[in-house]
Amino acid sequence: MEYLIVIEPDFEAGGYVVSCPTLKGCVSQGKTEEEALENIEDAIKTYLQSIEDLKRLKKLRASL
Template structure:
C-alpha cells in the first residue's frame, strides 16, 4: 500500500520532519531523509494497527462502507 508523505528539512538542526497527510497525527522525523522515511513507515504501520475493543453487553459491532 502506498501513502503520500511530506518531508521538510529543519534549517537549524539539519534534521528532517515527515508526516502523512491522510493520517492525522501520523508524524515522525530523522537525522537524514532516508532515516525519516524509514521512521514514517514504522509510524504508519503502528497507526494502522487495530486495537481490540471491549464492548458493553448488548453492544453490536458493525462495519460501514464510505465512498
C-alpha cells in the same frame, strides 16, 4: 497500501520532518532523509495497528 508523505528539512533542529497527511497526526523525523523515511514507515504501521486495536476493543466491549 501506499500513502502520500511530505518530507521537509528541519532548519532549526537539523534533520528532516516527515508526515503523512492522510493519517492525521502521523508525523516522524530523522537525521537524514533515509532515516526519516524509515521512521515514517514505522509510524504509519503503528498508526494503522492502533486503529485496528481500537476496532477490536470496541467489538469486544459491544459483545459483553
